[in-house]
Amino acid sequence: MACPARPTVKTGTLHAGNMESIVLFGPPGAGKGTQAQRIMESTGLPQISTGDMLRASVAAGTQTGIEAKKFMDAGQLVPDEVIIALIRERLLEDDASNGVMFDGFPRTIPQAEALSRITKVSHVIAIEVPDERIVERICGRYTCGDCSAVYHDTFNPTAVEGVCDVCGSSNFKRRADDNEDTVLSRLGAYHQQTSPLADWYDNQGIFHRINGDRAIDEITEDILSALD
Numbered sequence: 001m002a003c004p005a006r007p008t009v010k011t012g013t014l015h016a017g018n019m020e021s022i023v024l025f026g027p028p029g030a031g032k033g034t035q036a037q038r039i040m041e042s043t044g045l046p047q048i049s050t051g052d053m054l055r056a057s058v059a060a061g062t063q064t065g066i067e068a069k070k071f072m073d074a075g076q077l078v079p080d081e082v083i084i085a086l087i088r089e090r091l092l093e094d095d096a097s098n099g100v101m102f103d104g105f106p107r108t109i110p111q112a113e114a115l116s117r118i119t120k121v122s123h124v125i126a127i128e129v130p131d132e133r134i135v136e137r138i139c140g141r142y143t144c145g146d147c148s149a150v151y152h153d154t155f156n157p158t159a160v161e162g163v164c165d166v167c168g169s170s171n172f173k174r175r176a177d178d179n180e181d182t183v184l185s186r187l188g189a190y191h192q193q194t195s196p197l198a199d200w201y202d203n204q205g206i207f208h209r210i211n212g213d214r215a216i217d218e219i220t221e222d223i224l225s226a227l228d
Helices: 032-043 050-060 063-073 080-091 109-116 131-139 180-202 216-227
Strands: 020-025 101-103 120-128 141-144 150-152 207-211
Touching (some): 032 120, 050 063, 120 180, 120 216
Parallel strands (some): 020 101
Antiparallel strands (some): 141 150
C-alpha cells in the first residue's frame, strides 16, 4: 500500500524575517531523527545538535573547541557556558538568520534561560511515546554486520529469517546497550531532566505535546500544524 503524501509547507517561510527558533526533543527511540529531517525540509531551518557542534569545534581547533576539549578529555560534562558560546557562534552563520531547530537542547531550565538570552524560541515540540513502547522499539533493533541495514524483530523483520534483505548476509548484530534495563535507565534520566523543562516552556504557551505512537506521516502533520 502506498504511503500518503507528506504534509508540506513552503520552504523558508515559517519564520522569515525573524530570529525565532524551534526546540525539538523526545526520548530515545521516539522517532525524533525522522521528524527532525522532515521539519528541516518543510521549514528550511538548519538543525543544531550540540553534540555534533562540539565534535566539529574540537576537530577544527577553535578557541571554544579547545576549551570544551579540556572537559571532554577529563571525562567531565562540558559546562553550559561553553555550549552557549558554541550556539552563539553558530547563530552568526548566514543559514541561521531566520532561526534554527535545536535537537535535544536545552535539557535543563538553566540552559533554557541562557538560550532565551541569545535567540527567541517560538515553538517547543515534544514527541511523546509511552515507555513500554520505547522499550519494545529499542530492544527489538538489530543491524546487518556487513552492510549496516537496520531491522526490528516486530516492526521490520527480514523477509527471510536470518538473511539480510540487502546483501544476503547472516551476520547480524545487536547493540549491547539495547536491553531493557539500560533503556529504562535512559528513560528515567530523560524524564527527570525534561519534566521541569516542559513545565517551564508550557507556562510560556509555546509547548506542544505530540503523540509519537502513531504513523510517521500523522506525527509530521501534527508537528507542522503546531508550527504554523
